[in-house]
Amino acid sequence: MVASRRAAVRAASPALVAGVKAALTVLSVALAGALGALAAGSVLMARKVVTPARRLADTRILALDTAAQTITLSRTADTELPGRYGLFTTGSADYIKLGSVLSEDATSVKRKLLTHVPAEARLEPEAAFSGWYYDHPDQLHLPFTPELIGSTVGPCPAWLFPAGQGDTWVIQVHGRGTTRAECLRAVPVFHALGITSLVVSYRNDAEAPRSRSGTYTLGATEWRDVDAAVGFARRRGARRIIVMGWSMGGAIALQLSLNSPHADAIAGLILESPVVDWRTVLSYHARAERVPGAVSRLAMEALQVEWASPLTRASAGIRLDQLDVVARAAELRHPILILHSDDDGFVPSDASHRLLAARPDLVEMQVFEVARHTKLWNYDQERWSSSIGAWLASQGITAD
Template sequence: MRAAGSRAARPAPAYALGVRAALTVLSLGLAAALGALATGSVVMARRVVTPSRRQPDTRILALDTAAQTITLSRTPDTELPGRYGLFTTGTSDYVKLGSVLSEDATSVKRKLLTHVGPDARLEPDAAFSGWYFDHPEQLHLPFTPELIGSTVGPCPAWLFPAGDGDTWVIQVHGRGTTRAECLRAVPVFHALGITSLVVSYRNDGEAPRSRTGTYALGDTEWRDVDAAVGFARRRGARRVIVMGWSMGGAIALQLSLNSAHGDAIAGLILESPVVDWRVVLQFQARAERVPAAMSRFAIGALQNEWASPLTRTGGAIDLDRLDVVARAAELRHPILILHSDDDGFVPSDASHSLVAARPDLVQMQVFEVARHTKLWNYDQERWSGSIRSWLAEQGLAGD
């Protein structure tokens, strides 16, 4: 029997139960959305710093060994004029490509500059490349293999001696590639009596692996190149030019700002360089249609210690320190930038901004159409002439 004054429990109104259910669903949905955002951001951040293998970006549609031609699926790269390379699998792992012979909406036929025999078998998936030369022997110039001692261990290099050995250029390759990327530039410097040292750096697949095995986007890799500058000085170099390609440009800029050998660095040549990583990462996120919130979260994760166990960076990457436009006042070496406004991977915006910030030190040769690190391939005469002219202006054209 109910005690006097007590009230029986009343069931909650239906609308209240509905509100609670809706709030529960919304909470779960929000948690799921935030979880997906965090997961996607970590994946994106990890991709940025993880050394990657070359990925197929075109397909071989036809191979005519009698006419020595190859037909590729059409992409913004495969349609470019000039000389290039193609990474393949099958009876050849790399072939050189010449000019475009014909094209339509979906395919491009190019001349083969590497002889392919009638019994050749190439798999359809292939990767288009601006390397052209993939082994130092192809330059037909004297060279020696060297090992550069760095804090992570011995880093392989190729040394192409020239002139009296007073002036050297150290070539620094980009992200996801190896030192063969730089071979195109060696003959230009060799003809001017400038010794070339083509180097590797930590985690690039040729040099030793760091503890984390990931890139620091130039924030630590410059130390390996600094060791190469020391190597050059011990071998008699009095003036050192540093040429960086793509991420190698970011490395060269950090070297310029931080090296104890700054007095020996005579200038930088930057080909399609990364000058500000935020600009590059935001551009690539938009190109891949990554939600803006996810890209912001990924960029933030790279810069924070709490995320480093997830991104596997081993610590925060200071993108402010890598933003050379913001640090332009600290620059002290003359710089030549070669960049295409149609780069397609590393936008030229930050390069233009660096010229505007330091017109007293920085010159820029603006290309069009050429795409990322393919300026030599697209217009070798202009590319080489720009370097020769700048070296002459700086008094670095050899003795």
């Protein structure tokens, strides 16, 4: 009986072994496919982070009434906001200014036009809502000159708005995927205080020269272009310099504060909707886009290692620890004003709150609600402007 069972096992063994091998092959292929998909997704996410963004349509023009000078847009979290804004369009105009909300329903918002649109105008339906409001320095009706700031990548265009005696300057740094026009809203606030404004560009922002890779380093190298602007200001007579950063410009301003050889001339930082810690921002967007946690974690690791740079198209590994200013809070030496909305919707305010908790001796934070990313001025211009003025006065930063 035993002998017959052994014979049966031996007879079945080749088939069993073949079956096991086939199953292992299938599992190996499936595992390789899953790992390949994970790696591919991670590379795509990492690449997206460092690639300069293009402006994308985020609303539609549903109706244009040139007689009443009103425009109706599809309703979004941005287009329904109170205040003054801008709209990037195509057709007979490329940018128009928008005023208050006149009426709204579940799917649309009607707003007042603040740019006159003639009866013969033809605008394409796809449009992009913007907090810029001003899109050219001429619209401020203030004297200015175009300048070129010499940096290691080449001459970076800037606008200089002189004010006061020229001893106190503010250098404004725009955010990711935008240009220096984003900063124009703040110029009149500083001009009224007698503070000269220098509105700068930096590598790969479509105005300044391109680096070899043509990609962002999230502040790790861009701060050097702003540091060149600090040197420019000092040569022009600036003794005290405020650095104001918007969104990713906040990350750049913080790296400047931590690394600049001109740190003694920096009197303080003003950060509008800033990136304080990139991991917080990247994790937020991964969740919003339902990216698996494993993919987002691997993407952040890929950004940091040199060997992955050819895949991510980054110029080199980006050390996210160095860009985490909450973790580096003890190194900060300049007073900071943060203006951030808890309803930002793009760069969460969590890291800003954590920085305030870590350095209450240096950091003051004005917390907004309702207002969306970099649209605090648009939503509540009076509070935004008075917050800056009060903070400057509290720091003894006034124009001579």
